[in-house]
Amino acid sequence: MNDIVVRLSPAAHVFVRPGPALQFGVDATRAGVIDGIDEEHMSGILRTLLRARTDIAWSELSRSLVEAGLPRSVAETLLEELFDYRVLRPAPTGTQDVYVLGHSPLASIITSAFTTCGFRVYALMSGETDEEFFLRCPADTPLILVDRMPHARRLSTPLVRRRGTFIPISLIDGRGTIGPLHINGAGPCPLCMDLHRMAVDEHWPTLLAQVAAAHTTHDPVVAHATAARLLSVVTTLQGTSYEPPGTPLLQFQPGDLLEVDPYRLDVTLMSYESHPSCPACWQMNN
Numbered sequence: 001m002n003d004i005v006v007r008l009s010p011a012a013h014v015f016v017r018p019g020p021a022l023q024f025g026v027d028a029t030r031a032g033v034i035d036g037i038d039e040e041h042m043s044g045i046l047r048t049l050l051r052a053r054t055d056i057a058w059s060e061l062s063r064s065l066v067e068a069g070l071p072r073s074v075a076e077t078l079l080e081e082l083f084d085y086r087v088l089r090p091a092p093t094g095t096q097d098v099y100v101l102g103h104s105p106l107a108s109i110i111t112s113a114f115t116t117c118g119f120r121v122y123a124l125m126s127g128e129t130d131e132e133f134f135l136r137c138p139a140d141t142p143l144i145l146v147d148r149m150p151h152a153r154r155l156s157t158p159l160v161r162r163r164g165t166f167i168p169i170s171l172i173d174g175r176g177t178i179g180p181l182h183i184n185g186a187g188p189c190p191l192c193m194d195l196h197r198m199a200v201d202e203h204w205p206t207l208l209a210q211v212a213a214a215h216t217t218h219d220p221v222v223a224h225a226t227a228a229r230l231l232s233v234v235t236t237l238q239g240t241s242y243e244p245p246g247t248p249l250l251q252f253q254p255g256d257l258l259e260v261d262p263y264r265l266d267v268t269l270m271s272y273e274s275h276p277s278c279p280a281c282w283q284m285n286n
Contacts, residue, residue, distance in 0.1 A: 005091040006061070008052045011244040012087045016046060024087045024245060032085045032245060034078065044068030055091040086245045095120045096238060099137040101130060102146025106171055106223050110146060113227040117235075131158045139164035142234050145190070147171070150211050152190035156280035160189050165237065168193070169230055171218045176226025178233060179257035180272045187254030192275040225262035233258070 025031025065075035163185035
């Protein structure tokens, strides 16, 4: 661990509670608490841990804790416990990139959300086709397809050829849909999803053809909630999310689809397989 750089989680601050003890968060029912620290060492340990509000090497934190009065083995154990509980997190290594395809109001909200969170966002350039945009997007960089459902048949083959990660996202009937997730070349494509929907409603293509011309308006509450959930999905897939310490880690699989309705208390999670009749996926697999 000595060679990694860490920082405090944005969801954790260091407090001193009577005892004395260190508490990593305000709510003691959820925050980690470490007691058994001699009072004479408390101020030095507190100063050291607060240095992790900005990026700091693990070895530097350990050395400073030893200087504050802790035995080296105790200092290392303390840091390991904080890391395991996700009070300390690996520091970000450079700017994260994301490619966003779409021109709708939802695409603007998503672009703004990613930018606010420090992402470098790439969009379609003037005169560039969707297919050229896919070629420009590295396979290891997430590609977000915003409101592109009517173009599933045209886009699916070049998307699948990327063998990377792409995430369709749309607003449908007052709900946000994120997915199905295509992760590192695995998972259904947009045409697969069309075929799954046609199995439920044979008239899906007729209705879908009217979507682009409908010029429908959407609830901004739903749009912003969907954008926020998308950010959590992307950062989870990239390993850069900041879940509060002690909470279960989110895990996503290829084919997962999230339905976001901010007027309900939970997010609906469904899963889809690649459709056996999808020509785009069949071509890549054969």
